Amino acid sequence: MGTDTPVIELRNVGKTYVTGDVQTPVLFDISFRIHRGEFVAIVGGSGSGKTTLLNIMGLLDRPTAGQVLVAGDEVGHLDELGRAEVRRERLGFIFQFHYLLPEFNVLENALMPCRIKGPAFQDRQEPRMRALLETVGLGEKLASRPSQLSGGQQQRVAVVRSLANNPALVLADEPTGNLDTRSGRVVFDLMRTLSRESGTTFVMVTHDDDFALEADRVIRIRDGRIEDSAAARSEAPPRLAAVGS
């Protein structure tokens, strides 16, 4: 992809849930572009549709209107296998809960996306992931079970895991929502740092305004629409000064 191709682009995306005869519109006419290296916060009240938006960006949900382009490729026509492949190759996920697999140790959990891609890929990524776990202060815990870690530590493993497949885009759904303020701050700073150092694009759904203010860009959602359209339509490249600084 060219340097000016957005990592992800939404064009007039809408979503309506249909239950029997009842239609519940959740998202209306959402359009934005997010570029390489950006750290974007999506904020909004509960029920605003921000998680639905994130699920659509993560190819976990399908829009009922509009288009989603990942690295310039339209993904609306993809079947389940095709979408799984896009997630496997290009996306990373962090959720409110860590969802580490209890049967695997910290290093193995961090490498799980690589395990899905195959043993050769996993072997290539292992040194990098070891180093990343060291960086986030878990160097001593590589062989520990997830259950032996604190909540903050578990979420740090989840953050490292989201980078295992060298994704173009990491989607984080309230990654600090389940942590106390201090641990939440550690995890947020970690994401911010990793984004800067690796040039990986992060999109984070949060209801915490403090964190949102520290993002490169904030997309506010209210009642399924983008509130601050100017910010969303920003065609300007991201603050390049922030990248690699």
Next chain:
Amino acid sequence: MKLTFFTVSVALRHLRYGVGQSLLTIGVVAISVLLIVYLRTVIGGTQRSIVNNVTGTIPHIVLEPAERTPIGAWRLPGMPAGELYVGETVKLPRALDRIEDWRQWLPALEKDPDVTVVSPTVAGSAFLFRGSRRESVRVTGVIPERHDRIVNVEENLLEGRFLQMATGEVVLGTRLARDYGLRLRDKVRLVGPSGRALSVTVAGIYETGAGQLDDGQVFVTLRDGQSLLELGSAISNIGLRIGDIYQAEAIAQAMAPGVPFKVRSWISDNPNVFRTLGAQDQTINMVLVSTIIAAGFGIASILIMSVTGKFREIGILKAMGATPGEIQTIFVLEGFLLAVLGCLVGIPVGIALLNALSSIRAPGAGGRMTQVFNIQIDPGLLAFAAAVAITVGVVAAFFPARRAGGVDPMQVIRGS
């Protein structure tokens, strides 16, 4: 099935991590495999013993003189036509208890691929005299080397010989010998129903353990039997032995239209034995089917629990790009591995148990120590039990696995 590094390693890790559940399931599978192998072998052995006891001393199929069909009087030669005859159709007794033309039938019978032994036999009653003692006995005139393959006399000899029995010799059971105080080379007299007498020498004494053979039964050569019973060159019946004794009735029925004899099989002569064995088979099979179904439910329920408890982990794996097929493979593989491990436990334990059982000995006929259980471990049965267990394991795992494959990450990750 997608057997990849990812699916295999996750399945193995699940089994190892949930070792308690795994062992429980392996135990259930092992027990059902054990039951299949153990019950089928023990019951099969018992049934074989029963059948051997029944058929060991009789031919599987007997060809006898045909019953004569009455002919209407009007069809007799020389009867005037166009007249009315009134009468009653009666079943005639067999006029001749003999087969005259048996020699011409032997080659054809021997060529029949189902038939392994053909033994022309003379049978009738006679009195056995020694001193003042006189008793009625059954006389069977045989060609020893043929008949020994129907009733195994030679192997059951206490003394003397049977296969080389010559004209003028008799071989008899131990009880009869004891009653008469007979030893080898003693002389006795046999007197046929029409008074024909024959002086014979005791050439062998046997004990089969079967009462009707050991008591009141004597064997002489075919020629001696024919002369004692005044049959000339005729015989009483032809005994056959066949490869698969359970096919006796079918073979007998297939044979009947082609021969001028009445054809009887051991099965039609012993319908109760056959019915009992069939009922026993059905009972055992029902027990086994129930066990297998229980094992299947065991595997299924444990995997359902496992899948339900892992919905969120499955969700995150799918979010990370694992395909439904891969997730499904993980759980089918778990069912398969649990079944295989169950077989690896159940089959050796079954074999060990059967070996222990087959080493039990108790005094049998003639005071010899014999096996109590007729145990023959059939590799085919072991393979069958393993195949059943593994099939059940995979089928039982399929439904929870499909459920796991269909997990929607969006639904489970938010914790709703």
